[in-house]
Amino acid sequence: MLLPQTKEREYRFKLALRMGLPIFALIIALVSHTLIGNYATLQPSFYIESIILLVFSIYFILYLIYNGFDVKITDNVSKTFTREYLHKYLKKELKSKDEYTLILISIDNLNDINIQYGIKNGDRVLESVALWIGTYLKSQKIENFPLGHIKGGDFMLGLNGLKSEYETVLELMCLKSSELKVDDIEIKISGAIADSSYSRELDYIVENLFEIQEANRNSKSLVHESLSPNDLESYVINAINKRKMIIMSQDVFCEEKRVFKECFIKLKTSEEKLIYPKTYLKIINKLGLTIEYDLMVLEEILFNTKATEGEIYALNISPTSLRNEKFLVKTKELVRESRVKVMFVLNESEYFSHTSRFNSIINSLKSVGIFIAISRLGSIHSSFLYLRELDIDVVRFDTYYSNESKIKQNLSILSGFNIMAHDKNIKTWIKNIENEETLDLVKKVSIDYVQGRELSSLEKVFEN
16 A cells, blocks of 8 residues: 555544544443433443444444545635546536537646746646636626536536537637736646537547647647547457458659558448548557557568568557567567568657667567668657667658758758768658659758659558
């Protein structure tokens, strides 16, 4: 048992003892007085009743203490509903109301506020923003709604009706928030909205809200999802179980010579509809099927494509799978049995700090003929750190640089990364080259591997 749990039990026991002592003293005084004054006439049932009274008093006090701790309605910092209570409240609302809307409101710069102004001021900002939300919605004639603190700078509230009734209110609220300050602390707020037409399950709606929130921050517009999450999960699980997929590939060139193919995977529903990676990968991660999916794709590429001996296929592999012992053992077995070679393309937003272990895994894979590439160099910091620290074979530039105007503006950056990679004997790769002008610019920078519609179109290599 952890120390906080031990201390909590001690605190509850002491509190129960302090509350119970006056009651126990009164019971003992009453029983003693009755015994002294009426000892000769007391019935045997009196003693039984006294014991029962004492036992029930102890039970009642302990029940109040422990139940009081378990049922906490308001958050100490923000003074809104706790996440647990809000979750129960909203589940009841979704069951009882035909039309119900959830709104996520986030303080985007709360972490910066905590670092710059201190955690106490960050807590004060949370409470102030919660009050501001309540005041603003009241000015819009919206009152008596549940508002809770979910995590960090995220608040959630529930409203009767469909989201179409409140989308304008949310947009105006986010615009109005530009004027919001707590003392001299500037606050940045963003929001997302979804309703019960998306799903009747609270967990699905909450996940969807955070996805919409992230998309909104990137695109600055509201994103709408129409596919039921229950159906989507079923489609993905069924596709993995039955290996229903299409594998497409596109050639990657070094000068005029084709050197390898990159693979693109789409899953198929039982009705032969396609599910794209942007949709199914988040479901696979959520269901914990990443390793199973990566192994499935690897097997199909190694044994069911029409590749010639020694041909190289590049495929995206989750770094989480790569650091899993089960995946490593199985992968090495499959590669040794196959005549096809593979390149694992790794894309990881969060930096894995145990690089010595990561490096040993990479070298063990390279020893059986697997090439390792790191993706999105020039966009996410982890790719730059991995370029510096890992024994990889290839690094791929972020698609940001594939646009002609972006390459023109950032040619020196692209050239610098290219030189850094070549100094470490690492090949460079750029994709999505869509026109001749961009191809000419890429050639000037001396990037090793080039890919795009200007050079090659997609072709199907496997379908099940």
